[in-house]
Amino acid sequence: xxxxxxxxxxxxxxxxxxxxxxVAIVDGKxxxxxxxxxxxxxxxxxxxxxxxxxxxVESHIHLDSVLTAGEPRWNQSGTLFEGIAIWxxxxxxxxxxxxxxxxxxxxxxxxxxxxxxVRTHADVSESPGCENKLTALRxxxxxxxxxxxxxTVQVVAFPQDGIYGSAGNAALMVEALExxxxxxxxxxxxxxxxxxxxxxxxxxxxxxxxxxxxxDIHCDETDDxxxxxxxxxxxxxxxxxMGDRVTASHTTAFGSYxxxxxxxxxxxxxxxxxxxxxxxxxxxxxxxRTDTYPKRRGVTRVKELWQAGLxxxxxxxxxxxxxxxxxxxxxxxxANMAVHVCQMTGLAQIDACYDMVxxxxxxxxxxxxxxxxxxxxxxxxxxxxxxxxxxxxxxPVVRSVISRGKVVARTVPVRGEWFGGD
Numbered sequence: 001x002x003x004x005x006x007x008x009x010x011x012x013x014x015x016x017x018x019x020x021x022x023v024a025i026v027d028g029k030x031x032x033x034x035x036x037x038x039x040x041x042x043x044x045x046x047x048x049x050x051x052x053x054x055x056x057v058e059s060h061i062h063l064d065s066v067l068t069a070g071e072p073r074w075n076q077s078g079t080l081f082e083g084i085a086i087w088x089x090x091x092x093x094x095x096x097x098x099x100x101x102x103x104x105x106x107x108x109x110x111x112x113x114x115x116x117x118v119r120t121h122a123d124v125s126e127s128p129g130c131e132n133k134l135t136a137l138r139x140x141x142x143x144x145x146x147x148x149x150x151x152t153v154q155v156v157a158f159p160q161d162g163i164y165g166s167a168g169n170a171a172l173m174v175e176a177l178e179x180x181x182x183x184x185x186x187x188x189x190x191x192x193x194x195x196x197x198x199x200x201x202x203x204x205x206x207x208x209x210x211x212x213x214x215x216d217i218h219c220d221e222t223d224d225x226x227x228x229x230x231x232x233x234x235x236x237x238x239x240x241x242m243g244d245r246v247t248a249s250h251t252t253a254f255g256s257y258x259x260x261x262x263x264x265x266x267x268x269x270x271x272x273x274x275x276x277x278x279x280x281x282x283x284x285x286x287x288x289r290t291d292t293y294p295k296r297r298g299v300t301r302v303k304e305l306w307q308a309g310l311x312x313x314x315x316x317x318x319x320x321x322x323x324x325x326x327x328x329x330x331x332x333x334x335a336n337m338a339v340h341v342c343q344m345t346g347l348a349q350i351d352a353c354y355d356m357v358x359x360x361x362x363x364x365x366x367x368x369x370x371x372x373x374x375x376x377x378x379x380x381x382x383x384x385x386x387x388x389x390x391x392x393x394x395x396p397v398v399r400s401v402i403s404r405g406k407v408v409a410r411t412v413p414v415r416g417e418w419f420g421g422d
């Protein structure tokens with residue numbers, strides 16, 4: 001007997017393969033996929049041709065700061081650096097329950113929107129006069145464990161103020177990893193000197209090897225064309241043969257490099273084979289603030305990285321916090337923005353933007369057993385769309401969310417009626 005049978009869905013079996021099929025689930029696993037599966041079933045979901053997709057993957061978010069917009073004040077300049085200053089004040093008031101309550105609320109909201117895998121950064125640095133002793137990290141580790149039955153969460157130890165921005169930050173990073181953080185983070189372009197930035201990258205790789213952790217670095221999140229830490233990250237990844245375990249997030253300065261240097265860098269990246277995360281909602285907002293006109297888009301070279309065969313995924317980054325006052329956590333909004341900002345409007349390119357919030361994100365998070373295949377964990381979503389193109393274009397309701405073989409969320413779309421005549 002099957003626990004759940006999804007009948008007649010347009011099933012995304014791979015980025016380049018979809019077919020109208022049935023999917024049967026037993027004991028939390030995908031038991032069968034076929035054109036017409038027969039047998040006793042406890043619950044039948046008639047998909048009627050709707051898109052059955054692997055879950056959406058949030059590659060980059062800061063759950064410790066979500067839902068704090070306006071606390072203690074609004075970001076009036078809209079810049080990254082004012083956001084950092086405001087967060088420095090807000091985190092003085094962090095408590096475990098404060099962070100956990102907001103993080104749980106956002107994770108439930110994201111799950112309703114089809115997201116079942118999340119990588120979150122947790123600020124482990126201390127501002128002068130502010131000693132929270134890893135409050136954000138401890139809270140998010142507790143939330144990670146509390147939601148594990150329906151959501152997979154990875155926590156990155158992230159030094160928002162730099163590893164060397166304060167005397168105690170390096171020790172806090174080590175303690176965060178000892179407490180169980182899943183990945184090592186960094187922000188080399190925010191260190192006080194170029195030399196400190198390079199040293200921080202090398203230290204991150206040392207910690208990753210010591211603790212057997214993934215790496216996810218906020219890298220060159222600036223309009224400064226002289227910020228070139230991506231080459232340092234790529235070189236370290238290549239020399240230590242760690243490429244698939246390393247992620248460079250943001251890399252917005254890549255959009256400001258001259259083409260001669262960018263061409264050289266692409267060759268290094270092709271050798272290193274690291275992962276990239278772009279955050280188009282945030283970076284189109286934060287970057288270019290010092291430009292008059294022409295004004296830069298402030299997003300990394302997503303299209304060119306994708307065309308080069310490198311793994312690119314997309315993140316929401318911020319939701320209603322000091323850096324970005326908007327957002328709902330909907331990754332289809334992010335994919336839709338990527339289509340526009342990155343000028344990826346060809347059909348294959350639009351589909352690629354959907355892939356970046358699914359399979360691309362799974363590669364960034366280094367997930368095993370992701371996707372709709374017999375034997376895999378039965379985590380999948382049913383969208384009110386018939387194709388990836390429609391999903392990105394319309395950002396439809398996620399009708400059903402199945403996590404580990406259980407329906408954890410359902411949404412009934414609102415249908416409008418027209419009374420205005422022909």
